[in-house]
Structures are given as structure tokens and as C-alpha cells.
Amino acid sequence: MLSSQVELGISIYKPGGILMRQYIIRRLLQMIPTLIGISIIVFAISAMVPGDFITAKNNPNMTAEKAEQLRHIYGLDKPEYERYFIWAGNMLKGNMGDSLQHKQPVTEVINTYVWNSFIIALATLILSWVIAVFTGVFSAKFQYSFFDRIVTLTVFLCMSLPSFFIGLLLIKLFALDWKLFPVSGMTTAGHNDAGWAYIKDVVKHMFLPTLVLTMLSTGSLTRYFRAGMLEVIRQDYIRTARAKGLKEVTVIFKHALRNALLPAITLLGFELPALFGGAMILEKVFVWPGIGQVYLESINMRDYPFMLGFTIFLSILTLLGNLLADVLYGIADPRIRLK
């Protein structure tokens, strides 16, 4: 991925001013060649992968003529460079084409599944950041204490367990043994709830997958915040703040934390594509109707329009996430603005 750190060195703008608008426009323009590059690479990789939608189908009754006809209708019989230009041209017009598997426009397929992934990802994002900030701060504050050691052990444990294993373990405990949460799915089959009842049903179903995802992602964040915090609380201004008699809470949460959070803005930028990317493995374990498993299936089935369309969609989000991180960084940290 593109490193936003590198970009930061040349960030020259003032929030809200003309310079900032220019900066954003320039960055957006810079995204164009990047995207073209990405599209070529992504397309080339997909074209080089053996097999296509027809071979992946492996239909035992399909005649060679029929396969040829289908390849013609799907445009798979044209040379690769031609296919690239047709595809790229359609993308420019906002037309991602029809998914071969779903026989509907790619945008519609994305729209059907992506929001299911989004709500889990968003819940996970909020939970893991809140937990990570607090545990990170306390671990740093009480470095090498018993609390710090326990937290370190726990987060490493959570990080290193394979997600499908925790997922199944939780299903066994919470769903089968204690019957607290449903085994899988997003809603109770056959219920056509609306309003609150629906939301309650979904929350109940998303508890377990969100728990697993949070367990997985909190670990690294905690370490990140702990490291950031450790660095900051050794700074002179923190000593100054203490010396002038501020309460410890104010020192930690107002003066130290805000500075320790700065590098996290970069991380937040990377979270943008993750919000929409789906979680392939967990969606499978919990039968969550998210985009991740649809994406995976499209790769296995060589459903080029969807596979390429969604990859480009994620690339755009990644680039925007980078831009967002840089802009936010500038707003939050006056030191890197050009005077």
C-alpha cells in the first residue's frame, strides 16, 4: 500500500484555506495515474490467472460451441488488451458491468451485500478503538505492572488465535451450550420484523461475529496506543503539566492522549477500505451475508466483472482513506502545516 507517511513530508496546506482546497484537488488528481496503474496491474493479474468463468463452471454437458458462444457474449474471446480497454472505458462511464455469477449489475451486487459487512465492521471499529485506547493508556501509565502484563498476554492471545477457531468456540459456548445467541445468520429465519424488533434481532445475531473481530483487531491497536503513550508521557511538557499541579486524569487524557493519538490518524485512514471490505473467513463461519464471501466466491468462479469492480472499489477507498488521513493529520497537528 501507499504510505501516507511519505506523503506527509510534502503536505503543504492550511485547513479551510485556498491552499487546502488546492492540496486536496492536487491529491485527487494524483490519484488518477495511481488508479490507472492499479487497474492495469489488477487486470493483468486476473487475465494471467488460469481458467475463466466457463472453465470454472465445469459444466459436464456444455458443448464446445456453447462455451464459445458464451465466451463471445461475455467478451472473453477478445485479446487481453482489448478487453482491458473495453472494461476500463466502461468503468470510466461508471458502468462496472454485470456480474457473471449473479446476472445483475456489479454495483447492485455490492449494494446488496456491502452494508451487511459494513455494520459489523463499523461496530468492530468503534469497539476496538475504544477498548484499545483505554487499555493502551492504562498499560502505558502502569507500565510493567500486573495489569499491563495481563493486558499484553490477553491481546497477544486474542491476536494469535485463528479467527475461525475462536468463532466456532464461541458458537459452541454461547449458542449451543448456553443458548444466549443464535448460531448463525443475520436475522431469525422467517421473521419479517421491522423497526426496533428488527434492529434487536440483528444486534443479537451480530454479537458473536463482532466479538471475534474485535478480539482480533484490538490487540495490535492496544500495542500501538501503548507505544504512542509511552513516548508521550516521557515528554517535558507532560512533566510541566504535572509540575503545575494538574490532576493526573487531565494530564493523561487531555495532554498526553491527544498527542499520542496523532499517529493513529494514519491507522484510521486505513480503516476506510476495511469498513467495506468484508471479513471472508468470519462471514463463512457465522453465515453472515457479507460482501467478503461473495468476493471470495467471485475469485474462485472467475467472475471477472465483480472481482475487478470490487477490487477497484476497494482501491479507491484505500486512496481516499490515505487522503483523508493526511488531511485530518494536518488539522490535528499544527506542527506539520507549512507556516
Added chain:
Amino acid sequence: MTKKWSVLVGLVLATSMVLSACGGGNNNAASSNAPASANASNAGESASTEASASTDANDPAGNANGVIKASDMSLLPASAAARKDTLIVGMTAPQGIFNPLFSSTVYDNYVNDVIFDYFITVKADGTYENSLADSVEITNDNKTYTYHLKQGVKYTDGTPVTVKDYYFALKVYLDPKYDGESDLTLAKIVGSDEYKNGSATEISGVKIIDDNTIQIDVSDYDAMTQVYLGTIPFISEAYYGKGFKKGSLDSIKALNTKPLGSGPYVLSSYKAGQEVDFTANDSYFKGAPKVKNMIYRTTTDGTNLSLIQSGETDMDNITVTEDNVEELKAMGFVDVNILPNNGYGYIGMNLKEKKFADQKVRQALTYGLNRKDIVEGVYGSYANVIDIPESKVSWAYTDEGINHYDFDTEKAKQLLDEAGWKVGSDGIREKDGEKFVINFSATADNPVVDALLPIMTQNYKDLGIDLKAETLDFNAIMEKADKGDYDMYFAAWGLTPDPDNTVYITNGAQNRFGYSNATVDKLMAEGRKELDTEKRKEIYKQMYQELNKDVPAIFMYQRTNMYGISGRVTGFDLSPYKDFDLSLYQVQLQQ
């Protein structure tokens, strides 16, 4: 290990299979061809459906095909018992193509089969009976087919079903822009080429006599013609035909998630990736379904057992392993239905290579491979070693004059000697200066391949053959196979109810081996042309005997499928050819 933990371990194993299947992919790549078949092609029979079974030497069951009845209905979960008028079927998520003209996975077909009707429908034994058709007349030396539609059948919106809708479906199938997988050109209807590739706006070989009678002329017939013509779905022209003109099918595809048919159920809601809900069509022409509401709920291999256990689903297709069978039996309230799978696993050889072109060598490779051990290693007692490429339950199956190629290293060595492959100084056989080395293209994460390779390597080493394996993605192997750039690979074929296929005929579309045998070609052509089943049996018997002798591929096994069905559900008519969805309208819930 306590019971509960063994459930967990089972879950973990099952999921790791699911996950590993991602590499091999295609677990949903089941397909149906020309309206004809409800077959599943099972590309590569990848791991999720082919999860391995532990070999339990103590299992006395032998090859346990059939039904194991529920032992204790008092164990039925309260949640399931409370669901008095709703049946929940667990299955893999459909793609959302609820139009039989365009659907391509079995799961979409499960949905379509309860919504749409056809002139004929498959029976449990793989032959067909009339459904919407009142009668069919075949005249003009088998080249004219006159269908009489039952009187008074209505779509679920109240409009009458007429043969014009049938004709409309024909036009869509033959549209130049039609991109579904069915291939109606195989039915050879007069005028279909002019319609598909020319400027004709009607299909000249179709004559609508009245609303309930249609006459179709074909330029040539074979045993499949009736199946092709009889399994065209009735789709309401009034509903689907709005905005349709030749060369533009988008308006039809736009209705994919809002199907309208005349079948036993009406789709009431669809949540992509989650569930498909149905309500009964009380005016169904075969009688109102006895279960008011039906739900297809999305499940996966990792959770389908748990869902049955917790009562959240009433039935599901569970991978057949000894553990899963035990698990279902232990639940007590579940009827376990084990049925032979319509398909078989095989090892393909590149017959264009000199070493494999020799029949004796192919026979030797079959004799010299301990197939029984391999198959048992993967499926326990729930699969059979096969010697002809046909399902044991097919009418075309024969065991007469079939050599079983029981594992016999000595015999294999002798055959190799006869073929001129002599053991060289390094223990490897050679002929004309060429060493006998086989490069095996192995599918990644396929349990069959994992079990096969070690045994095969050892078996063939004993014969003086050096087996080298390279692991590849399933699609990569298929591409190599299609190009003829391979020595050997393992894969599986799906089987249709009819024995006709193109896998073993010279230059056949699916003939990846480069196999060519004049006798087989002749018999296949004869069998295709013959309409009398008894006569066809004789023809296919000879054909299978020839294939058995000639060994175009090393045939491995026919495995089984399993449905776990809650004991509260009765009335299914299941067979390998007749899937559960076709008898859903007869099913009852015990109160």
C-alpha cells in the same frame, strides 16, 4: 473426550475444510444444462463437499446407503416443534437468479423448482413423467412433438398458463444474446438457427395450435429430444415479456428476484445470503401443498449440524462422514437419508502421450493402484470403488462382464512387461530409452488427492514407476487438462439421469483425455438415437464393457450424499435423481 468437545472438534474440522476449499473453489459450481438435467457438476468435487471421513475400522455398517430412522422423537427441540406450519430447509446460499432460464447453481434451481412448472418432471428412478403436459404425441418418425397442456392451470397471479408462454421461453433460450448455460440448440428445433443467428423473428418449427396445444418440429431427434423439449419452463409472457424484444433480455433478468410461476410455492421474500421465504400456492394444480410456509435458510458446512440440533432448521444436506452420521443419529429426532451421489471421481490420463496410449499400461496402472484403500481412507464406508463411469442406481448401470481390477501388483507388473516397459538399472521401468515418470497435477487442499498421493506414489514405485506431484489450483489444472498439457490429474464428473455424454467420444466437448475408441463412438451414437429404454440398456451395457476393458481413465469411486431430515417432516420422495425440492409439495409436518 466428552461428547460436547467432539462436536466442537468436528465443527473446527468441518470449517477448516470449508476454508481449505476456498483454494480449490467451485464448491457451488453445480450446474444444470439444457433445461434437461438437474445435475450437479461438482467441479473437482472440492473439499467442502468432499470432506474426509475418519476411517472407523469398527464400523459394521458396511456401505450404509439408505435411511436411518429417527430413534427418539421426544428429543425434538422445542423451537422446531413450535413451528407448526413452517418448514425450514438449510442449504448453501443461492445466487439470487430465480429464473430457470438463467440460473446456474443447484441452489437457485431448488428455488426455481418450487416456483416454476414444466411439461414433464423427473421421477425417482431417473425417467420422466408428465407434469403440466396432459399428453404428448410423437409423430413423423420422431420428428414432430405435439404437447397438450393441462386445462385450467393458472399462474399465481391468476392469469392462465398457455403454450404461448412456453414458446416465449423457447425464444429467450434461442435469443442471440442469451447468456445462460442451457443450450437449446441441442434440441434441433426447425428454424432455431435462423432465429438465433439470422434475422427470423419467429421460430419456424413451432406451431401454436391453440392455447393448450403446441406442435414442435425438429430436424433430427435423439433420446434427449423429449427431455430438452419437456423441461422448458413455463414463464408468463404477460409478466416477463414486457419490454422484451429479440436481442434484449435485460428486462427479463431484471425480474430475477421477483419470480412468477405456477408451481407449489410463491416466493414471498428474499434476503440475499440469508433466506428465501415461500408461502404455499393453494391453487397448485397437483393439489395445495400441505406445509403453509417454507424457508430456505443459508447454512454452511461448519454450522449445518448445529442448526439442526438447535431446531433452527428442519433439514440440511450434511457431508457424509462417519462422524457426521453418528452425530445425526445421536440427535435422535433426525432421519438420516444417505443416497448415492450423481457423479464419480476419476484419475485422468493424457492419452495423447505414448505411455498412456497403450491399453495394457492403463490396465496395469488400474490394477497396480490400491483404490479400495484410498476410497476408504477418504469416505470410510460411504463410497464405492467403481469400474465404469455410471451411477449404481442408473438404469444404464451394468455389472455384467465388468472386470473389477482388484488391487494386484503382480498382474500390473506382468502387463507392464508385456507392454514393453522393462525395469531399468535404477528400478524405474523404461521403454525405447524413455523412463516411466508420471507428473501428477494435484489439486490443492483436496482430501481425495491428499489421501491418494501417498498411496499412489508407493503403489507405483512398487511397479517401477516414478510419480512426481505438483500442486495447483483447480482452475489451473482444468485449463491444463483442456489444453492437453498434463500427465495425470484427479477430478470428478457429475452424471445426468441419461447416460448420454461427451466425455468418452472422439473429440467430445468434455473429452479431456484425448480418448478415441471407434466401438465406444458407435455405441454412444446408437444409444443416443435409440428411444426404447430396454434396447438402450443393451447398447450401454456393451459400451460400458468396452470402457471397462479399455480404461480411458482410472475410475475411482462413487460417493454418497446425506440429508438429515427432522423426524417431524414426512412425505419426501428422495432419490439421487429426484432432489428434495421436487416432492416438497407433498411433505407434511407432524403435529
